[in-house]
Amino acid sequence: MSNEQAEFAEFFQASWEPCLRAVMAVVGRSQLAEDQVAEAFARAWVSWQKVRRHPAPRAWVVRTALNTGASWWRKRSRELPLAAHDLTTPDGLGGGLDAALLTALGRLPTRQREVIALRIFLDLDTDTIARQLGIEAGTVRTHLSRGVAALRRELMTNTTEAE
Amino acid sequence: MNVHDEMSDSEVLRTAADVLSAIPVAGPPDAEAVMARGRARRRHHRATLGLASTTAAAAVAISLAAALGGSPASAPGVGTIQTTAFTLVQNANGTVTLTLTQGQMFDPSVLQRALARDGIPALVKIDTFCASYPAVPWADARAVWSVRLPDGTRVPLFTPGEHTIPPDAVNVINPATIPAGTELFFDYVNHDQTLIGDPLIYTNSYSCIKGSPPGTP
Numbered sequence: 001m002s003n004e005q006a007e008f009a010e011f012f013q014a015s016w017e018p019c020l021r022a023v024m025a026v027v028g029r030s031q032l033a034e035d036q037v038a039e040a041f042a043r044a045w046v047s048w049q050k051v052r053r054h055p056a057p058r059a060w061v062v063r064t065a066l067n068t069g070a071s072w073w074r075k076r077s078r079e080l081p082l083a084a085h086d087l088t089t090p091d092g093l094g095g096g097l098d099a100a101l102l103t104a105l106g107r108l109p110t111r112q113r114e115v116i117a118l119r120i121f122l123d124l125d126t127d128t129i130a131r132q133l134g135i136e137a138g139t140v141r142t143h144l145s146r147g148v149a150a151l152r153r154e155l156m157t158n159t160t161e162a163e
Numbered sequence: 164m165n166v167h168d169e170m171s172d173s174e175v176l177r178t179a180a181d182v183l184s185a186i187p188v189a190g191p192p193d194a195e196a197v198m199a200r201g202r203a204r205r206r207h208h209r210a211t212l213g214l215a216s217t218t219a220a221a222a223v224a225i226s227l228a229a230a231l232g233g234s235p236a237s238a239p240g241v242g243t244i245q246t247t248a249f250t251l252v253q254n255a256n257g258t259v260t261l262t263l264t265q266g267q268m269f270d271p272s273v274l275q276r277a278l279a280r281d282g283i284p285a286l287v288k289i290d291t292f293c294a295s296y297p298a299v300p301w302a303d304a305r306a307v308w309s310v311r312l313p314d315g316t317r318v319p320l321f322t323p324g325e326h327t328i329p330p331d332a333v334n335v336i337n338p339a340t341i342p343a344g345t346e347l348f349f350d351y352v353n354h355d356q357t358l359i360g361d362p363l364i365y366t367n368s369y370s371c372i373k374g375s376p377p378g379t380p
Contacts, residue, residue, distance in 0.1 A: 009194035016191035025183050034189055038197060045201035098182045105179065120180040148172045151179055155170065 008048050012041055015058045022121035023065045026113045028106055033065075040065035058122050059132045066114065104154035112147035115140055244277045246270075251277050254335075259283060261334040269351050282338045284346035286364065293348050295365040304362030306340040308347065 001009070016037070024033035040061045044051045054060045105113060114133060118124045126144075130137040170178075244251040248269045252260040259281050263269070271287035278285040286293060310318040310332045318332050336347065345363045 005194075005198060008198065012194045012197060013191055017188060020188050021183055021186075024186070024188065030186070030188060038192060038200070041197045042201035045198045098185070101179060101182045105183075116176065116179065120176050120183070145172075148175045152170055152175045155175065155178065 004048065007052065008045055011052075011057065012044075015061065016041070018121045019058055019061045019065065022062045022117040025105065025117040025121065026066060026110065036065040037061065056122070056124060056128050056132065059118060059124060059128065062118065062122065063132050100154050100157070101151060104151050108147050108150055109143075111135075112143045112150075115143040116147045116151075119144065244280070246273055246277075249274055249277070251281060253281060257337065257339055259336045259338065261336060269353075271349075271351060274349070278336075278347070283336055284341065284366065285349060286346055286369075287349045287351065289351045290353055291350060293350070293364055293369050295363075295369040299342070299345050299363035299365060303340075303342050303345070307337055308362040309335050309337075311335045 019040070020033055020037045023037050024030055027033050027036065043064055044057070044061055051057050051060050105116070108116070111133070115129055118129045118132065124132070126137050126140050130140045133140070242253055247264060249261065249263045254260060259278075261278075269289070271289050275285055275287040278287075312318065312332055341347070342363070344366055346366050347362060348364045348369075
């Protein structure tokens, strides 16, 4: 294995899970997210000379994965918004709070989910998220604020009902 | 006031991260497989490019030497070399125009020898993708190989995205610009009788994978 291949393999091993979780938080379906992330990493290898110098290579992968999904959807005549039930609670994961939060996340507009996913799984700051999504930093702050507020409401409601 | 009224943004995000992180996810596939997928993707892209440039073969109006199926028909360095499967034309400016005749049996060794006679080091394969890693710089490849319209206009190939190659475009090779230690690589795809130009590889450092581009039967 060449140095370049070894470098990519190291990046791939370290970045697979956070990238997959970020994409999964946006698209809601684990199998779809795996497919999109695998495709994005394959493209990252093709463009490795560029990606390795990217200021946020994991964000490049996530952005590419999400664009891959968008392209896939655009090829279909009917594009359906992500429904809340698409984010399922897997077996073994606690119900209640967990399920409520996943449901709330699924109800958020796509852009809000993207901003939240990039923040919590890639730990990107506002300016970097803005560059990756091609939007203004102020818009990122707005999406983040609204998304967090919606999740907070769900957490509050769920806790109140539990009491 | 409920205690959750006091949850900060970071606490909400941390809770969301904890919940999402608890969802089991698949481990990473083998890195080699992902890299192979990437290489196949590059190859598929080039197949898209090559298809149109190959179908242009029949449209090229040139003076042809006698057509022979098994070996190049002309002497080294003299004007045109033609077989039933391809034609090489030496141009006045030192470049060489390569076209294929679609539907003919293709022998990679014959094309490789014909290119060598015109001073073009090349590796020609069938259904096999070869590349150097790291790759030869695009700028070098761009100087050596191009797809051009009959009026000489270059068809853009080295920019992102898919490209539509006009049916009358041809492959043009400039032997004088081939960097030392490199050679041209061509992959003939049997399935759609396409010659894929994957411009340059390092002569002593490349690897090959066998198979057709994804998306072909």
